[in-house]
Amino acid sequence: MAATPTRRKKRLGRFLRDLREAAGLRAVDAARKLKTEESTISRYENGIYKPTWAAVSVLLTLYGAGDEAEEKANALYDAASVTLPKIRLPADSPKAFRELVNTEREAERIFSIETTVIPGLLQTADYAMAVFATARETSDVDELVNIRLERQRYLEDPENIELCVCLDAALLHREVGGRKVLHDQLQRLLLLIEQPNITIHVIPFESGAYGNMSGGYQIMTFGDESDSDVVYLEHPAGGVWVENEHDVQLFQAMFEDVRTQALNPEESAEVIRAKVRSLSK
Known part of the structure; x- marks a missing residue:
């Protein structure tokens, strides 16, 4: 190799x-x-x-x-010398996705805006299964779910990476996989935000229009000033990398604007808890 x-x-x-x-x-x-x-x-x-x-x-x-x-x-x-977790990807994985898997493991911080689905790094197995099953994936769905869960391992050590996510409030109500799957997914979010390296902001409906409402994206930063920040935009056929410094700065400014409009972490957690209670009835 x-x-x-x-x-x-x-x-x-x-x-x-x-x-x-x-x-x-x-x-x-x-x-x-x-x-x-x-x-x-x-x-x-x-x-x-x-x-x-x-x-x-x-x-x-x-x-x-x-x-x-x-x-x-x-x-x-x-x-x-740090050995990163090895993740075996399907042979037909798009090049951009392969690069995503390698890059996110080496990032120091990831900033993400999600408008349509809970981020893959935070998904439960059942939620991920429901997402892949309805996306007309040509690869083995079980394999794709396992890859997603493997990618989450790097979040387990707070020293590895910091993740800050802004979630559209609609995601707390869209019953991906059904009521029970969404309930368990939101319960997982509540557990994850107890980790010091994970922050979640909910963007309330009252915020109105915000940032890039046409789709989510991830900003990745690294622990060395010689490594430029990058942005990853995902789409059904793979993804696109944005590396131009000016364009990356636009995405960063947009993220900060959205974070300002969103609820703070404590308020966000309470909104998620309220939805969990509703789903438990």
Whole structure:
């Protein structure tokens, strides 16, 4: 299997490249010191391969890095060594969706607006089953549900990622899968908002028009200023990535406007509880 570049490995690689260039050295100089090929140094610096710590130490010495640089390199190395949960995707998965699965695991924060359905990262198995079953999916529905549940695992550790979601109030009333499925789904939301890394805002009907009412989107931010924020727009055939800085900023401004119109987390939780009580009758 080919090595896969990740943002974490790329951060380490960029840092090593910047140190090398600041020292006035070429990739071939680093390769000679490590007794390896110049192409290997290129793979390190492009985040394709993660070097051993012994190799990093040699390069730091070669580049004349001080204690501060070594400390940062150590932190970047540890981050690049984190093993992310492996998710096996169907062979016919759209490229944009594959990128979504990999990108959301490496994000530091996800900001999401949802207008039609509870976000996949928060769905119960039965709710997800109902969504996929009515979407004319060509892939095995059980497999798709399992993938969705696997993607949720990364939310379990509050240190991994923060998720902030603005939900249209209509989602609390649309009985996806039936009354019982919606009841259990809203109960799950109440459990999830107890986690310190998950925040939910309900957009009340009284807010009127807001933001991008034609569909939801996700904004993903990362733990390094060299990683630009991105936006993911999902559609029935896959999804589209928005990476242009100006366009991303428009989505970010829209999200903040919507969050201002939405209820605060405590008010949102009470609205969800009230709906759960209604569904329990």
